[in-house]
Amino acid sequence: MHVIHLSAECYPVAKVGGLADVVGSLPKYLIEEGVKASVVMPKYRNEWTENHEFKTVFEGDAPMDTGKIFYSIQREKDDSLGFPLYVVDIPGLLDRPGIYTDPHSGSGYWDEFERFLGFQIAALDWIKDMKKKPDIVHCHDHHSGLAPFMMTQCFRYDELKRIPTVFTVHNGQYHGAYDRWNDRLIPDFNRGNAGMLDWNGKLNCMAAGLKCAWQISTVSKSYMDELCEHSNGLEPLFRNERAKSRGIVNGIDTDVWNPKTDTYLDRHYDVRTRKAGKASNKKKLCKRFGLDPQYPTISYIGRLAYEKGADLLPNLFRNYLSSQHSVNFVVLGTGDPALHEQFKKMSNQYVGYFDAALDYNEKLAHLIYAGSDFMIMPSRVEPCGLNQMYCMRYGTIPIVRNIGGLKDTVKDLDEEGGYGIKFQHFDFYEAAEAVWRAISIYGQPKIMSGIQKKVMELDFSWNASASEYIKMYNQITIN
Known part of the structure; x- marks a missing residue:
């Protein structure tokens, strides 16, 4: 054929x-x-x-x-x-x-x-x-x-x-x-x-x-x-x-997206060595953005666009950055100029807990996949989505809206055999609850490690x- x-x-x-x-x-x-x-x-x-x-x-x-x-x-x-x-x-x-x-x-x-x-x-x-x-x-x-x-x-x-x-x-x-x-x-x-x-x-x-x-x-x-x-x-x-x-x-192309061989990473790892490997990459990532690696790190990679739900992120992140919860947020992407301005202001306001790289950087994207604990995707529309598959390949747990390809590729932790965090509606309070679930899981190292193992063993190859x-x-x- x-x-x-x-x-x-x-x-x-x-x-x-x-x-x-x-x-x-x-x-x-x-x-x-x-x-x-x-x-x-x-x-x-x-x-x-x-x-x-x-x-x-x-x-x-x-x-x-x-x-x-x-x-x-x-x-x-x-x-x-x-x-x-x-x-x-x-x-x-x-x-x-x-x-x-x-x-x-x-x-x-x-x-x-x-x-x-x-x-x-x-x-x-x-x-x-x-x-x-x-x-x-x-x-x-x-x-x-x-x-x-x-x-x-x-x-x-x-x-x-x-x-x-x-x-x-x-x-x-x-x-x-x-x-x-x-x-x-x-x-x-x-x-x-x-x-x-x-x-x-x-x-x-x-x-x-x-x-x-x-x-x-x-x-x-x-x-x-x-x-x-x-x-x-x-x-x-x-x-x-x-x-x-x-x-x-x-x-996804598992030859390109492989933490064991990824040429963009200084420290490689696999399922067996995930704890040390992710810790090393997280340390480098946090150093790059001036963050403390002891705290849960939640990242967003993608276009800063309406379809991606990126406009939900500033208030969502502020909700936690202004609270007593210690958590890091990282953003990588370009798009809406108004969101660029908001993220720039937040980088100055929440030094040590939030930072944004407002450009396209493939090497940095790979480090974020490897060094983050969670990856958030609050999309209004998501035909398939690849970021959730990339991040799981690197042992990073997805936080996603239950829509499109995100619905088909992420199973919520409350479901049998679940391994991710999902929220149903494009809503600030539902998204905030999903972030709170992530922070709570981070505080339980054995559960966290088990989920990381599970997502790394999933097969999303072509x-x-x-x-x-x-x-x-x-x-x-x-x-």
Whole structure:
């Protein structure tokens, strides 16, 4: 079986969120299971692409409105990611430093629709030219949502109609919605089927993917349920397409996320040596932030954004920092400028108990996973979530809201076989109670050590998830 993934992101080539982590890991594990898998993505002008060599495997041009785009498909020479990586180079359209936004201005690119449409057209042109076509074209999020439509509706791609497509929703809040007149940029198709592109009077790329793909998947079972109730206006469509939908929880790359071999850590450890290993990393972490390692340390890693529930954190942390309870809080992330200001003030106000690194720092993130006692994720929306799996791999206990992938991957301590702390509603008092439970557990060393052992022994690797994807692929190719 041969699967080609189309995606705007792929770690470590270009990353904004969890989409990149999935696309950068899943193909490698599919290959381990005997599936031929590769990734096609835009060639951005960034440090990674400039430091790797590529070989052109296909060139062509395609109509777009009254003009043409000229493109090339290039393969990374060394296959350094563990799978073949192909990039679409379209001079003047994709070769920019940002993925979705201009890093110099912070604004989104004005021609976003043309950029990702061009990427998909070039990829499909190349697939059309292949002597042996792939068995599956797997599209990820709205940036590749037009591919299933073009494969079934555009005259240019008539010979691709019978290739099954999978459309995976990583974040249902972002649809890729544009003015309807943009459909003139798409290669010719039967205008009687233009409704396949439409949702509420807009050209909606996610809606097109949902309507036209053979199979829909998302990154956890609970998130698939939630999309039918909360998906920024697409709820009726998700409900209507439910029969061809399923949720498959993401995995993590256990080669990268392994406290025994992690190149970002000075002190390595495993389940057996967790006590000394975590203590050493906690000491280093607390020294980095000026904290006392004898106190429980609760951390947050992620975007400081509404969806992540980061706006709950300042008052939640102040509630304990202003009390008699001795506890450390650490924040790593960027986002809302108002939250940046609040955390800066708190760093000065609660010296020795709170600090924040308001940037993206991969090395520091690994140290926080290893050195923290607890990791909090109060998300409003969490399709799957990877941080809870990362932190458990490092013996750090998750404190999470019972939603989406957090619901599917964390079992509360009050449940049979539980190992985490969950709260139900996005509510200050429920979150405060969850933090209090964590502090109480920290005061019971034997119980704390037992939970750490349990979370480190859980298997969140991609192997199980890859097997579920293969089952899905087999079902739609047989049918």
